[in-house]
Amino acid sequence: MSKSEQDRPLRADAERTVRTILEVAERVLSEDPTASLGQIATAAGVARTTIHRRFSSRDALIDAMAGFAYRQVADAIEAGRPQTAPPLVALHQITANVVQIKSAWRFTIGDQVPDDPEAAAVREGIFDACLKLLDRAQQAGVLRADVDLIWARRVYHLLLEQAAEELAIRGGDPDAFAETVVNTLLHGLGQPS
Numbered sequence: 001m002s003k004s005e006q007d008r009p010l011r012a013d014a015e016r017t018v019r020t021i022l023e024v025a026e027r028v029l030s031e032d033p034t035a036s037l038g039q040i041a042t043a044a045g046v047a048r049t050t051i052h053r054r055f056s057s058r059d060a061l062i063d064a065m066a067g068f069a070y071r072q073v074a075d076a077i078e079a080g081r082p083q084t085a086p087p088l089v090a091l092h093q094i095t096a097n098v099v100q101i102k103s104a105w106r107f108t109i110g111d112q113v114p115d116d117p118e119a120a121a122v123r124e125g126i127f128d129a130c131l132k133l134l135d136r137a138q139q140a141g142v143l144r145a146d147v148d149l150i151w152a153r154r155v156y157h158l159l160l161e162q163a164a165e166e167l168a169i170r171g172g173d174p175d176a177f178a179e180t181v182v183n184t185l186l187h188g189l190g191q192p193s
Helices: 003-007 012-031 037-044 048-054 058-079 087-104 117-139 149-170 174-187
Strands: none
Touching (some): 012 048, 037 048, 037 058, 058 117, 087 174, 117 149, 149 174
């Protein structure tokens, strides 16, 4: 898809088709990271030409997947009201939201920085929003004053990854996983002193 075609709004039916392709590509590539565009087209129930018309290459499709998935995460974070809700409430709601999305987009939302500059910028915004929320939590006394926030963010992201993996494999309630993540982040695994 050329840059001008990408910038042009899609009709509702074309938008649904693109979303279906992105979601099916996530599922197919999660099962087989070497899957071709042809395999993705077959799984999505569309002609190969439909995929090639929308995405110039496999990399372009993966870039589009990253943009779509990271925008969903950014929206989920915003829905948790990170700037206005009490920090503990926001942390729990955002965790539940993000675990649910990450469990559905495990191939796309990994540790690697997306090649697409727009997706990479959204990802950086997500990391920044997380750091700001952890800072609010620290200011409110939810996190200890001596906790390094960069370290806390790394630990939090690792806990999110594990919870998303478990949710994808076992199923369950995202709120229960959020409770486990937040409790582990705030209280660790040891006995209270």
